[in-house]
Amino acid sequence: MEPRRLQASVVAVDALAAREIDEMFDVYVRLYERVTEDAFLRDLAEKQWVLLLRDAGVVRGFTTILLMDLESRGESLRVVFSGDTGIEPGFWGGQDLVRAWASFMGEVLAHEPGRRLYWFLISKGYRTYLYLPLFFHTFYPRADVPTPIFERDLIDTLGAAKFPGDFNPRTGVVEFAESHGQLKPRLADTPRHRKEHPHVRFFLEKNPRYADGHELVCVAEISPDNMKGLARRMLLEGAGALATA
Numbered sequence: 001m002e003p004r005r006l007q008a009s010v011v012a013v014d015a016l017a018a019r020e021i022d023e024m025f026d027v028y029v030r031l032y033e034r035v036t037e038d039a040f041l042r043d044l045a046e047k048q049w050v051l052l053l054r055d056a057g058v059v060r061g062f063t064t065i066l067l068m069d070l071e072s073r074g075e076s077l078r079v080v081f082s083g084d085t086g087i088e089p090g091f092w093g094g095q096d097l098v099r100a101w102a103s104f105m106g107e108v109l110a111h112e113p114g115r116r117l118y119w120f121l122i123s124k125g126y127r128t129y130l131y132l133p134l135f136f137h138t139f140y141p142r143a144d145v146p147t148p149i150f151e152r153d154l155i156d157t158l159g160a161a162k163f164p165g166d167f168n169p170r171t172g173v174v175e176f177a178e179s180h181g182q183l184k185p186r187l188a189d190t191p192r193h194r195k196e197h198p199h200v201r202f203f204l205e206k207n208p209r210y211a212d213g214h215e216l217v218c219v220a221e222i223s224p225d226n227m228k229g230l231a232r233r234m235l236l237e238g239a240g241a242l243a244t245a
Helices: 018-031 037-045 096-111 131-135 149-162 198-206 229-244
Strands: 007-012 049-055 058-072 075-087 117-123 215-221
Touching: 007 096, 018 037, 018 049, 018 058, 018 075, 037 075, 049 096, 058 096, 058 149, 075 096, 075 149, 096 117, 096 131, 096 229, 117 149, 131 229, 149 215
Parallel strands: 075 117
Antiparallel strands: 007 049, 049 058, 058 075, 117 215
């Protein structure tokens, strides 16, 4: 059966209602353990926007968004960091998050088309990592090619800046001494048939302690040439909507 469509909207963090924040945290604690509301609120406070997914007015999913300026190897970049994210399992399988996120990224890209825009994704589960091969032609790290020098330096710079003391440049993983949140065991388990998928196998090899909340740092350029299918269409739609506004 097709998952129910969720209504998506991007909201400034300082415009969130208390009820919306409570509903976001309710979604989060259904998916993750070893999390606290205080840590959740601190993470939220550093972000600029939240993409909310609602069903009948109730938040059923979300992702937090931070836009950063960065210089890497002499190039001025913009970087979008995806923070706390979650969708209730009953709504898994839909593309509402991808549609809305890519459309918003199109707006961000159109604001400064002369600067490259990168996605800074940290992944403590293979499902999150699979967004990369599903919607991007080129992303790093990946199974089939070594990470180029530019992206390797970018990963190191972002990991060290965002997670000083916890990011390990040798592994490319944020290795928390104490978990900052980890998937509930039933969600962390990787089915046997999924372990044979080359991208899943690569993720498990690169981040063997993902179930303890360790995060693999990944990057991908957000651009029409680098994005596939639905994500590319929505990116162009978002950029076009801003241009004609």
